[in-house]
Amino acid sequence: MAPIAIFLSLLPTCALSGKRPNILFLMTDSMDGRVIDPQATQAQAVELPFLRDFLSSEGTNFVRTYVNSPQCVPSRTSMCTGRRTDQIQTWSNEKGLAASLDGTLDDGCVSFYGKDQCASWAKQQNYSETIFTGLAKLGYGVNLYGKIDIGAAIMNDKKVRATTAALGWHTGPNLQIVTRSADIRRPTKQRPLELTKENVDHVHPEDWQTVERCQEWIQKLPPAEQNAEPFFLYCSLDIPHPAFKTNATWLAKVKEDKIELPQWPQGFPQSWHPYDSYMSISKHVEEMNYTTEEIMKVRKTYYAMCAEADYLLNRVWLSLTAKGYGLNNTFLVYVSDHGEMNMEHRQIWKNSMYEASTRVPFAIAGPGVAKGHRVTQLTSLVDVLPTLLDMGQETNWDRHVGLAGKSVLQLAGATSFAPAQFVVTPQEPRAIFAQYHSNMANTGSYMVRKGPWKYISFGHTLAAFSPKVYTPLLLNVDEDPSELQNLAAQRGQIVEQLEAELRMLLDPSEIDSRAKREDFHIYKRFFGSLCQDELRKKLKANYQGFDDGDFEKLQKWAKEISATLPPEGSPTTFVV
Template sequence: MIITLIFLFQIYGQSLCQNETRPNIVMVMSDAFDGRLTFDPGSKVVQLPYINYLRELGTTFLNAYTNSPICCPSRAAMWSGQFVHLTQSWNNYKCLDANATTWMDLLKANGYQTKMLGKLDYTSGSHSVSNRVEAWTRDVEFLLRQEGRPVTQLVGNMSTIKIKTEDWKNTDKAVQWIHQNAATPHQPFALYLGLNLPHPYRTESLGPTAGGSTFLTSPYWLKKVSSDSISIPKWLPIAAMHPVDYYSTVTKNCSGPFTEEEIKRIRAFYYAMCAEADAMLGQIITSLRDTSLLNNTIVIFTADHGELAMEHRQFYKMSMFEGSSHVPLLFMGPRLMSGLQVDQLVSLVDLYPTILDIAGISAVGNLSGYSLVPLMSKSTAFLKKQHPGWVLSEYHGCNVNASTYMLRSGRWKYITYADGLSVPSQLFDLRRDKEELHNVVLKFPDVQAHLDMLLHKIVNYPKVSAAVHLYNKKAFGAWRDSLGRNYSQVIANLRWHVDWQKDVIANEKAIDRWLYGSQLVNVNSGSN
């Protein structure tokens, strides 16, 4: 099937591109980059000269969203061009099959020289055991801290520039590859560079199972941050939080007290990490310019999701709030508009048809996204079907105890959970409430009804939620069976171990009730 699809793409691509020079395509995808930093007023908080360069000479999408605010499912959507419920990319452990056809495969099949470097993270089987177990057991009736408390760490001095060495090494490899291809200009190329920054670092002091809760940078990058421009986000009282947001806050270890200085410091360090990522983008742009390739190269900068950086009393992602779900999306290159800012709602699934459109390859099959070329091209030749006035994001992983669906349409952000009935929905008017502190779902029932009807047309979300619930039980049960007698020891030593050890028996029983329900009750009743 995959071979047949690629053959069809080859035929269509050759017919469209044989009379026109095809541009090179370079994508830099960072991790956990808040899209609001790529335009005003967010862009004033930290110096991002190369993102600013793309903004001034290219097109910036002001309302770009992830299709799932976590690493692997988000990237699965970007690489496949399909919503995560269609590929069943439920969590960081379950995403695309290793042989799934990506847009990069199709570029290669149509004559592009291709290279993928750095963080890919779109196929099944990766990430920690803790991460997958926390996702599987999200419906269990216990509340355990799964992450380390967010902290900051300053390293080096004003001459310490290359902190995330893995990212810098991959950036250097990308630069070398660009120079090598400059020597053979007869073939267009496509380069993907995936960065880990500005994702928080693993907190070493918490042991080998710890997650990433350390915001780490040097004085060199911290100097790029405008301290006076850092805002202290407003928080709802814990008693007023939505139940799912409360679950996220506790499992992310953010329910304790934080001083304003702590919050400001976390945010400053995060922005400094963004500045380091921007410098890596700069290395790519500079190498394209130095090799005289920039004028015939489409440069794309985006991210898999954002970072809350203590907004809504949380860090990390796994949330539909703007800090987590709003991603950067900038294009620059030949035949694209300069200095253009596009208000259209778009999402990462749109990259698949957009890149094929840029390369002159006709998309076949059922894609969830739409080409963005008509929105930013100088040419009027791109007459494709119009992009809808909404975007969909969904989440089924850890740190959230219900499948979550977000529909953005116009001024509204509608968030609903599970079957749409068992957990209260949320509705935010982003025009009046940019901080998303006022849930107006009860105030505007007609808006909720309209958006919920639209959401049902896009995805049968109660059915999807039920499928995820069943998958979680089966996957966890299989994992537990594979451990045999070692199960109790292994599960007690995952990254929730501090809270787990407080009542081991109660936690194991809670899992049994979740797995077996009434069967367990009947067994216990019969033994009394």
């Protein structure tokens, strides 16, 4: 079998009272959850015979599942630890989990930030398990292939690095991230059409290699009736993450006449919410002359990438069933870390609290799981870890008291081994939360999703983000699926109720301030000592069209945020 990280192989395992079910965990990056919901309009645009049709007919589809933070590293660390982003302080793609559970510092973190900083962060990050360590303790053989992107020293082992990708630290200190709250309104990405190609012969070779490695591992499995050790096989793709690249094979799966042209509100950018206009500009979708054909070209290319992901992950499942494994002895789980805006609200990438970005697939099939079941109860990616533990028949739930989510296994009709406080029930009046503190957004944002409502509020640290300007949004997602009608002014009582729900869970002002201060500390350490000419050069490389007015804005930002820092000698999470 494929090598497992040393830290996993050293974990103690529980004595099994009968074989636990296997778990095949399939993951994509940037899959809009609505594409996987057969009843959603977006699902009509592309053929997905495995991820949508098979899982919808043979399993349970949680069609209202949301991320905890809509970016790769923040979302994956939250999902894998079962903790909220503010609890583990993985604010952005430049900061994953700084150490493993035994205190081993992550090599990626050390290479970018040094041992002292990583040790300081490790003390602050509040987690006690991951999906991988939790299942290993239950006796699972844990096998990892493809994109991980959480840090936690998982990829310190060169054998693990040979079959996996994404350290959880991306490029390390990132000028666009750490200066986001300077509110520099310049493009930081390529134009959507520059990222879109429809005639690439060999698309996404890294994902094909991941699938081949998963298939090779499966080929070495003994027949199902002879396999004594339950396995957890993690196969994670990068597609349909941008850039948007495809070819005629996958475009043939797209139904162009079923692709909706997104509605863009009038008056950009002056009449738009300043958070949204900043995001559109940062993503380089601010230009006014997009034609219908150009918008649809991006959208259909994205859907074609979804079709490719469907084909690839189906190959993994078919290889497993060819060895005699099936839904009688193996749970099949499919998720994505976040969605893709795909030109909705004049945006691409993710990062937003709109449905295309925050709503993600979550589907399961396997022993006892109801077939053809569509669950509309609100769920979250923080529910994934407790659900997997429940699939693994965990009985010692006392060691999981810090989890932010609950098991959804009972919602799927299967037997749950979790106590009541760890189980989502069908009639539970549940609220789901999300937050975001990274690039392409100039201030923190928070989402509360409850019933038909979506409430979005913003961080107000620094004068540019005054509550009078960065006002909240209230959307009725059921009646307004395009999320174009802000009802906050008309439904003040609902706004107050959802704001109270948010503040019962966390302090949005404190968290926004903490994330921005940490950004500034990184800026000071890695960019603050540069001579002015060198700093300007780097800023121009990160912000297209950066000029003297922008530099003046940056200097004012640095002065203002310096005044918010704690006095010298106060506790800090950053090593200077």
